[in-house]
Amino acid sequence: MRGLNYTFAETADAAVTQFAEAGGSARYIAGGTNIYDLMKLGIERPAHLIDVSRIEGLDAIETDGDVLRFGGRALMADVARAPVVRDEYPVLAESLLKAASQQLRNMATVGGNLLQRTRCMYFRNGAGSSTTVGVYLCNKREPGSGCAALGGLDRTQAVLGTSEACTAVAPGDWPVALAAMDATIEVFGPEGTRNIPIADFYLLPGDTPHREFNINPGELVTAITVRKTPAGRTSTYHKIRDRESYAFALASAAVAVEMDGDAVRTARIALGGVATTPWRASAAERVVVGSSLTPELALEAGHAAFTEARPGQHNAFKVELGARVIADALIIAAQRRV
Amino acid sequence: MTDHGCNNETSSGVTRRTVLGVSAGVTAASLVPLRLDAQEQVPVPGPENGPTTHISFQVNGERVTIDVDGRASLLDLLRERLALTGTKKGCDHGQCGACTVHLDGRPVSSCLTMAAKVDGRQVTTIEGLARGDELHPMQQAFIDNDALQCGYCTPGQIMSAVACVTQGQATDPGAIREFMSGNICRCGAYVGILAAIAQAAETMEG
Numbered sequence A: 001m002r003g004l005n006y007t008f009a010e011t012a013d014a015a016v017t018q019f020a021e022a023g024g025s026a027r028y029i030a031g032g033t034n035i036y037d038l039m040k041l042g043i044e045r046p047a048h049l050i051d052v053s054r055i056e057g058l059d060a061i062e063t064d065g066d067v068l069r070f071g072g073r074a075l076m077a078d079v080a081r082a083p084v085v086r087d088e089y090p091v092l093a094e095s096l097l098k099a100a101s102q103q104l105r106n107m108a109t110v111g112g113n114l115l116q117r118t119r120c121m122y123f124r125n126g127a128g129s130s131t132t133v134g135v136y137l138c139n140k141r142e143p144g145s146g147c148a149a150l151g152g153l154d155r156t157q158a159v160l161g162t163s164e165a166c167t168a169v170a171p172g173d174w175p176v177a178l179a180a181m182d183a184t185i186e187v188f189g190p191e192g193t194r195n196i197p198i199a200d201f202y203l204l205p206g207d208t209p210h211r212e213f214n215i216n217p218g219e220l221v222t223a224i225t226v227r228k229t230p231a232g233r234t235s236t237y238h239k240i241r242d243r244e245s246y247a248f249a250l251a252s253a254a255v256a257v258e259m260d261g262d263a264v265r266t267a268r269i270a271l272g273g274v275a276t277t278p279w280r281a282s283a284a285e286r287v288v289v290g291s292s293l294t295p296e297l298a299l300e301a302g303h304a305a306f307t308e309a310r311p312g313q314h315n316a317f318k319v320e321l322g323a324r325v326i327a328d329a330l331i332i333a334a335q336r337r338v
Numbered sequence B: 001m002t003d004h005g006c007n008n009e010t011s012s013g014v015t016r017r018t019v020l021g022v023s024a025g026v027t028a029a030s031l032v033p034l035r036l037d038a039q040e041q042v043p044v045p046g047p048e049n050g051p052t053t054h055i056s057f058q059v060n061g062e063r064v065t066i067d068v069d070g071r072a073s074l075l076d077l078l079r080e081r082l083a084l085t086g087t088k089k090g091c092d093h094g095q096c097g098a099c100t101v102h103l104d105g106r107p108v109s110s111c112l113t114m115a116a117k118v119d120g121r122q123v124t125t126i127e128g129l130a131r132g133d134e135l136h137p138m139q140q141a142f143i144d145n146d147a148l149q150c151g152y153c154t155p156g157q158i159m160s161a162v163a164c165v166t167q168g169q170a171t172d173p174g175a176i177r178e179f180m181s182g183n184i185c186r187c188g189a190y191v192g193i194l195a196a197i198a199q200a201a202e203t204m205e206g
């Protein structure tokens, strides 16, 4: 790791100004649970860190009014236990509480979570730093170098949204829940404020897998907003891992439904652990909307989400697992109707 | 959140003067709890070799003022500069929980907490739990229940376990397991750890 200047920004304006002044080698740091980890792995190499975790007001959690508004530096732990989130939006609370550990949730922010980078082991282990094993090709880390996961140990790689250049999974749980809830990301930069629908926030790898987010250098995530909906109550984040807790998803589903008796009036379904971006499963939604929800129909919806799946050598299990995760999540969510 | 019983000022035999001695880069030996008599193993801090940040914070109730390398973790600051070696380094990547300390009363992984971040804040380490010779009820419960084998994960386990009880999460075995899932034990002492937390939940007021 090379020498580093470390400064705190007291306001969003100051952060953006400091970033511009540092000229290219700066990065923001919030909790640091991802960027510091990646610095130790030799993947992120900033010369200047601008700490945004003390920016006044950027930790606000506002739940009155028509939208839920989470400040970019609000802690995962604090958002998960905000009463309205806990009681009326289980999909949001569960996506946070099933992520990482209680220690990490006390450090990590909901803004930083959106921008965390993949856990693909070839991406993480390949930089040849003193604490990692070996040197591997990775188009995300070294654009144009190749991808060691293709034909490699690909058990945890994506089956949806992949390309010839990259199969790395989008790691976050919270972004999957936000994708189901049609959240908006508010960013602030030298040009002012932009509001980006979450559906436009994540970029498919294509042949530029190093470009992951629709955000410009120096832009600060100031807030995440979710329009309030009664579907929030009838929702769940269902996550299957290699162990019961403290692991990234093998497959997960964020589901929120509105029911008329046994019939599904509206459905929002998004997938995690199986795709290169937080993955909205519209095909699955179309299967259930307007019909009464049975276990058979729920599984049919799950399978519909994977018709375009392209598994590799060791991850074909994710297709059936993912379908069943959707099916179970639909049943769990529907049972939460009051 | 209050951090009951974790912030007593007198446990480690540290005086304001010895801490200031460390900040001047003289020696770190006297920060070690005297009872452990571990001075011989204590690393003498070398000069930092990158751009530094000047920070001032409290460790176990004592003020520390020190220049830290911008790259340093809280874990390395505690262990290598302040000789508080009770906090352990397992993975250095947030994956094991051995390095758990309390920051303003909340558990965090000190390996992924940049040292510069603790300026103006309060840190409690395993050395700050006992009151003099009287162990914290959670430490006693770990002994009573054989909640360790090699002991390497234990300081981190205990720091999380204290928070598990003070945050009201020690309600049933499932809740304890979920709360404690960020602390890995290679020796598999989980049965004893669970029993210790259940016992301490009764004896700790809080």
Ligand SMILES: Cc1cc2nc3c(=O)[nH]c(=O)nc-3n(C[C@H](O)[C@H](O)[C@H](O)COP(=O)(O)OP(=O)(O)OC[C@H]3O[C@@H](n4cnc5c(N)ncnc54)[C@H](O)[C@@H]3O)c2cc1C
Pocket: A027, A028, A029, A030, A031, A032, A033, A034, A035, A036, A037, A052, A072, A073, A098, A099, A100, A101, A104, A107, A108, A109, A110, A111, A112, A113, A114, A115, A116, A171, A172, A173, A174, A219, A220, A221, A222, A246, A247, A248, A249, B093, B094, B095
């Ligand atoms: C062992 C381990 C297990 C984990 N398990 C899970 C899991 O199961 N599920 C899950 O979802 N996550 C998991 N995580 C990831 C964790 O949730 C993220 O690292 C965390 O949410 C990132 O937030 P942060 O505030 O620490 O971000 P940082 O590390 O500070 O920043 C991450 C990135 O975002 C940028 N950034 C941060 N804040 C802003 C902002 N306001 N505006 C613009 N840019 C910003 C930084 O420049 C950096 O590029 C795990 C992490 C670890 C270490």
Ligand code: FES
Pocket: B088, B089, B090, B091, B092, B093, B094, B095, B096, B097, B098, B099, B100, B109, B110, B111, B112
């Ligand atoms: S050393 Fe910090 S979590 Fe392992």
Ligand code: FES
Pocket: B147, B148, B149, B150, B151, B152, B153, B154, B184, B185, B186, B187, B188, B189
């Ligand atoms: S007692 Fe050995 S790692 Fe837990």
